[in-house]
Amino acid sequence: MKRLLLPLLALTLVLLGAAAFLLLPGLGDPPGFKGTELPEPGPAPALTLADPSGRQISLADFAGEVRLLYFGYTFCPDICPTTMADLAKVQQEVDDDGGEVQVIMITVDPARDTPEVMAEYAASFHPDFIGLAGSPEEIATVAERWGVFYEAHEGTAATGYLVDHTARVFLVDKAGRYRLTYAFETPPEDIIADLKILLRERSEEE
């Protein structure tokens, strides 16, 4: 009996290992992302809008950097500044680590947000942040490409109108692939954790 004990023990261990392997998928995979991964990350949709000086700013200008995009509007006092303040925390942390990340905010309220307003708004959260606006047609085109929903609804006499809009943050990796999205209220720490992985990746393509 004693002679059987060792092989039995070995067999049990092997079976347990196999069960763990089957029951815990992803055990051997690289660490997962906190953000929502796109099922098939592909080249990021095009995005080109003019800055206040009239210079065309394009997503491709930041090739080799991780890019974080947010669609919002400056009339919004709650969700938009909350998200931008969180992204400023992310940027600060990345700066301290010497990483390269570009945050870009695009207005969904082209009637009220001019390129000047957007540039000043974005830069108030972090000097490197870029805020972009455009004509209603340009914004509609960009939003459609990115799958961003936005729709003005009537407010009061004081607010005029308010804009419902997709409140997620989109991430484009160093190689220019639209890769992850983050829901509103994602802790900055989660985005920072993902960036620590993504900033180590190589940047080809573009």
Add this chain to the structure above:
Amino acid sequence: MKRFILLLLLPMALVACGRDIEIDGAWGRVSPGAVSNGAFYMQIANNKGEDDALVAVQSSTCRTIELHESQVDENGVMRMAPVTGGQIALPAGETVTLQPGGLHVMCIGLARPLAMGQRIPLTLVFADAEEIAVEAEIRDEAP
């Protein structure tokens, strides 16, 4: 022994009953750029045995104040709109939290941008309780 515990609890109960409505942690975010709007947040405890409601907020800092709520739906779309009925319900014995991404006091038409460290006087008007004056601290993140 039981009497002793009751004696201990008595002052605590008196403190809790001290104020019908208690406001805690009122704050607002530093204005990003020259924006015309802002939001104020706080916790409102209704220590009474009866329901009440926050019906209005007044401040000379804002041209108009509305009580708003932001909601994000299952598709990640954010919608901000005035609260139903224009007031925030304060159920008896409960604490209602106004916070980013939810209920907030929307300040429309800022005379000047909200700056770090400012204290903005607000007067809260209730359906039943007396008005309460508070100061919202302007900061770059939630307290």
